[in-house]
Every structure is written in structure tokens, then in C-alpha cells.
Amino acid sequence: MNVLLWMAAILLILMILIGGDKGKRSFIAIFLNFGVIFFTIFIMTIPKVDPIILTLIASTVISCINLFYINEVNNKTITAFISTIITVVILLLFILIVTESAMIQGFGAEEAEELSVFSLYIGVDFTKIAASVIIMSTIGAITDTAIAISSPMREMFHHYPSISRKELFAFGISIGKDILGTSTNTLFFAFFGGYLALLIWFKDLSYTLEEIVNSKIFSAEIITIFCAGIGVALIIPITAWINSYFLIKQRVKNKIINKDT
Template sequence: MLKRLLFPFTVFLVATAILYYSPLVSDSFRPKPYNPQQLVRAEVVEVLTDDVRADFAVPSIVIGRQRLLVKILEGDQAGEEHEVMNNISRLHNVYLQPGDEFILLIRQRGDAKIYWPFNHDRAGAVYWMLGLMVALILIMGKMQGLNSIVSLYFTGSLLIGVLIPGLFAGLNPVLLTIVLMAVKIVVNFLLVAGYNRKSLVAMLGTLGGVIVAGVIAQFFGEMAQLNGLYLDKGEDLIYLGSNNQLQVRWLLFVAIMVSALGAVMDVAISMVSSYHELREVSPEQPESERLIATINIGRDIMGTMTNTLILAFVGSSLTTIMMVWGFQMPVIQFMNIPAISLAMIHGLAGSIGLIMTIPITLLFASVVYNRGKN
């Protein structure tokens, strides 16, 4: 039992070390905030004035103004009480009542401090959902569930502690992403499947599939005159990373590799598992028949997984598509909206990478499993 826990525990320590030391290493090139400000938790002590009304377009919310007496719960000013104005609109809809906890923005402007209700405190809901997910994974998966959680934690440490700081440091996004995805893939399959031929083939097939997806996204993105600037907040990144030569052009490649990785991993392990089981059940079966049978299994997987990727990217652009339909926009105009084109290229590139994972994985499976046979 201790041996089985040794590797997950080591991965957990490495991920924790990455998250701990990353801010220290990246502090020299991390963009500095334009305005000195802090976000702290606060509580509404009393609603002094409440001039709000139901929004005629969205009756379930209110708009208007409030004057609040609030108490700061954390930070250097913990325990202090201040009067704040709360302007409530559709976009900034932070309607508060006595006893509500929320996030208060404190910004220094000259010699004065500005206090503004920034947002509802939503962290509690997220943490409860996270706890529920972890509990279900552990109950259903037991040791495999624990390995899955450690793998997810390690992935987060690579993205937050290495990939993002590395991009701001001006490192080559393509090489950095490929290396990090390779490390992620290796650690994930070692945790989930152990070290054997099945996991080795799944590693190689997954890496091949996500690289294909990234290359396709970058190639056709540039053909369509799209680049990282058209990603959400892409233009804002130029101002954040101008002094560090942030290579925005290649962010399409990075984005598609990260977003398609999960689906490609599923396909790769499914393909090699099918091949492995066919080989175990019928070792005398000719290799050509085994490959054809595995490809037939892959066709069924492909049909559902491509829908998953396309629908995921369409869902991220749902409101934009609704606006287009509402304005009765011509197809030629619809197809050439950068956000729509980008979502299509992302979905299609991910699907192509997923499809190509099937033959790539089978090629590696045939080579690895039959190496030295003759």
C-alpha cells in the first residue's frame, strides 16, 4: 500500500513546490498593477438607503443605488466600518442586504481611498462543489480516484505555476506548451495506468494528437487572418506583456493544445485498451484484423467525442450566436466575425486532432506491442 502511495505523494509534493516557488521566481517579470488596490471580504452592517427597482427587461434582478454601512473582515483594515455607495446595474448586479458577505474593492487614489462593492462572495459555492466532486471521486474511484485528484492538482500547478509565467517571460510558447503537455501526459498515465506498454502507447498517442490539433489550429488560424489577439482578452495581454515580449501570435496553438488534451487522452487510452484486450483475448489473431477491429471501435468513439468538442466550443460562443440570429445577420457576415471564426477553428482543430489520435495511437500500439516479436 505504501509503495502505491509513494508516487502520488511525490507528484503532490512536486506540484505544491511549483505553486509555492513560482511566484518567487516570476516576480521580476510579472506585470505590475496599474492602480494600488486590494480585494477583501466585507459584511453589510446596515442598508442606510435603498433606492432600487426591478429591471423592466430582466424582472428577476434589480437596478438602482444603495448606501451601505459595511465592516471589513480581513486585511490591514479588518474591523473598520465605512459607508459605501453601491451603484447596481445589469452588468454590475451586486444587490446587498444586511448580513450579506461580499468582496470589497479598496483602491488608493491620491491621498484618498475608494471603497466599492466589487462582487458577491461566490467562493463558497465553488469550494463546496469542489469538495463534492473530490468526495465522489474518492468514493467511486478509491485509489484510482486519489490518483485522478493528484493528477488534476499537478495539471493546475503546471498551468498556473509554469505555463502562464513562462509565456509572460517571453519563452517560446510552442516548445513550452509541448514540453509541459508531455510532462502532464506522462505523469497522468503513470498515475492512472501505471508503467506498462499500454500507458506508454497512450502517452505517445495523446502527445501526437494534441500536437496535430495545435498545428492545425495555428495553420488555419493564420490562413483566416486570426491570431492570439482575437482570443478573449487577447488584446489586453499586449499591454500587460509588452515589456516582456509576450508572443501573442502563438496563443492559438497553446489554447487548443490545453483545451483538447482531455478529450484526446480519453480517445488514446480507449484505443490502446481496445487493442490490448483484443490481443489478450485472441493472441493468434492476425495483426491486420486486430487493427481493423480496433479502428471500428475508434469510429464509434470518434462520433461522440467530436460532437463533445464542437458543442463545447459552440457553448462558449452561445451568446454571440444568439446575437447574430437576433440581428438576422447574413451567413457571409456571420462566418467572418472573428469570435465565430475562432470558435469554429478551435472546435474543428480539436476534432481533427482527436480523429488523428486514433491512427497515431494504433501505429504506436502496433510498433510497441510487436517490438522484438520477430
């Protein structure tokens, strides 16, 4: 417990020294997001609750925390929020199809021994649970990408107010290209870092490459990485288009107001 408190204190001090007030809000946001996820998991075990609806609500709350609480309510966070929600809805529909087709829901053979003493008849839809888990795993990367594109596009528009919508959209896409590679690789290494013990276990059990790839645990995590990568790739053009649309619309509106006055 003392180690956790000391590490939390060090993290808080560094975030305040480097990020100032925004760093302090970012630190608090970690615990707020943890509370949202914990509450979502608790409610999700109730049989009559739809995990998909609950996931959409949780994703909306998490997006509000990551965007509005940390970066305050402004034009760039509003457009990033709209882009995030649109991407999550599209991605959720895609994930539902993938999870049902790939049959990655439920537990794998490697987990059967540990779960043998428990009853699996708990009255929840494991297909929807699997889709919810994937969405909750990707929402952070999606919101980060959205604000990372929205913010520099606002700065570009501020310094070059006469820029065209096509040029502004191309600028957002060029930023997204730089983010895409690093974000997908971050998700990839996060998986292997978190499941390194599982891979060592596969080696000790003398699993062949085919058995590893077809393992439900492994394939479920790989599909999660792919879905997260698709979400990050998908939000780039969505955020770039929404930002370019609203910025140019704002410029036209300001010209009309100035002309009338």
C-alpha cells in the same frame, strides 16, 4: 468559496466511491493539470520564451499526469503517451499554418472596447499564442482517445494472443469509430455551452450570419473545434498502429525467449 469547497468535496466522494484509488488520483490530477496550465500561461507572457516549445513541454507534462499518474506506468499508457506526443507534434505544425493563414490571432473587434485601456505592445507572438491555445484545448481529448483505444486493444490481445497485426489494427480502428462521433460532438457542444452568451450578444447586435461566421472570436473557436476534431481523428490510426506493432513485437519476442529456454 463554501460552494466551491462543497462541490469539490462531493466530486471527490463520488470519484472515490466509483473509481476507488484511481478516482482519487483523477481528482488530484485535475489540480495538477490546472497548476501546469497556470504556470504555462505565466511563463508564456515572458517575451523571450517560445510559446510553441513551452506548449510542447506543457502537453508532455499534462499527458504524463493524465496517463502515467492516473493509470500508472504500463504498456498501454506508454503506447498511448507515444501516440499522443506524435499527434500533438503533427497537429501543432498544422495549426501553425492554419492560424497564420486564417489570421485568427490577437483580439477581435468585439474585444477592442474592453482592451482599449491596455497596451497591446507586450512583445509576444500572437500567432504562436493562438496555436498554443488550440493545442492546450485539445490535449485532454487526445489523451482520452489514446487510452480509450489502447486499453481495449491490450485486452483483446490478452484474450486472443494469436490475433494477427492486421486484425488487431482493425479492432483499434473500430473502437476509434465509436469514439470519434461522441468526442467531436462533445467538443462542439462544449464550445456552444461556453460561448452561449457570445451568441446571444451577436443576436442582440443584429449580426447577420455572414458577420457571425467572419467574426474573429467565432471563427477562432470554430477552428479550435475543427483542430480538436482533426486531432481526435488523427490519433485513432496512430494509436491503433503503434499498439498493434508493439503487441505483435512483444509476442514474437516472447516466442523467441521461450524457444531459447
